[in-house]
């Protein structure tokens with residue numbers, strides 16, 4: 652049996668964790684012939700609950716699950732040891748009436764210790780996906796405490812927003828979601844995010860030609876995607892979990908498999924100045940990869956409307972970064 656891929660998941664006993672772990676263990680991401688080892692991390696008081704999740708993982712009898720290691724948040728290095736991938740879910744979700752940025756006060760302090768422990772214990776080429784909100788800025792915090800880990804190995808999750816935008820466009824156009832391609836999310840995982848409909852395609856046709864209702868594109872479409880998280884909290888009484896876990900798995904697939912022709916994937920990455928976006932902020936952009944090395948898709952042109960929307964989200968990211976200066980390494 653080949654060497655297992657080791658995936659660490661923080662917050663493993665939470666809602667998203669419960670929707671995520673069994674799919675990871677089943678071989679969905681790395682295939683039926685690639686064993687996986689799960690490193691599961693939780694708060695001390697949640698370790699018993701995590702033990703129950705581990706029992707259920709055992710009881711699924713997944714041939715691809717080589718083993719499980721558990722650690723509490725007082726022993727983070729044990730939890731991240733030799734991890735090839737880290738999925739940082741562990742954090743507090745918002746309640747109705749809150750913005751994700753309001754979570755910085757309660758969640759921001761998690762990600763400095765997380766970054767230091769990843770730096771100390773994870774595998775040499777570890778790749779980190781931050782889900783915990785506000786995910787862009789939490790990722791920036793963790794990354795700033797992990798100088799050993801290349802900047803290009805850090806991702807904050809905006810794939811849920813991409814999935815949401817594709818679904819809305821497909822429904823509006825009366826097509827299957829698989830007919831919608833090249834939809835990228837720019838900026839912050841917040842109400843300022845910009846789903847870039849200009850560069851998306853429906854059955855190969857640019858969206859502004861496939862959907863003639865441009866007022867809808869510039870209005871209800873944007874606000875539906877931007878406010879979807881809050882809408883789900885209002886409807887469910889809890890924040891998204893299964894769709895978030897699905898997007899986390901999509902992100903793991905996105906960064907480990909070649910991007911199909913005509914497609915892009917969205918994740919917030921550490922800007923190196925692409926599109927004039929200030930270096931060093933974690934900004935969602937259109938990406939493509941050969942399965943090993945990713946690039947930002949260059950050369951997309953934006954009209955004034957799009958430029959203003961993207962700039963507003965970039966400005967918000969800069970403001971959040973300034974807010975957490977004391978938490979940065």
Ligand SMILES: NC(=O)c1ccc[n+]([C@@H]2O[C@H](COP(=O)([O-])OP(=O)(O)OC[C@H]3O[C@@H](n4cnc5c(N)ncnc54)[C@H](O)[C@@H]3O)[C@@H](O)[C@H]2O)c1
Nearest residue numbers: 662664665666667693694724741742743744783784811895
């Ligand atoms: N980026 C996205 O698109 C997206 C989508 C959905 C949810 N989220 C965010 O994901 C996070 C988790 O959401 P959830 O619904 O799973 O919440 P949850 O409360 O159900 O689970 C969170 C788990 O994290 C654990 N935890 C808290 N602090 C921890 C720490 N320091 N170390 C390890 N574990 C810790 C808790 O014990 C809990 O079990 C929230 O911040 C939420 O806002 C992001």
Ligand SMILES: O=C(O)C[C@H](O)C(=O)O
Nearest residue numbers: 745751784880881890891
């Ligand atoms: O909106 C939230 O707080 C949860 C998550 O970020 C989402 O987009 O569903």
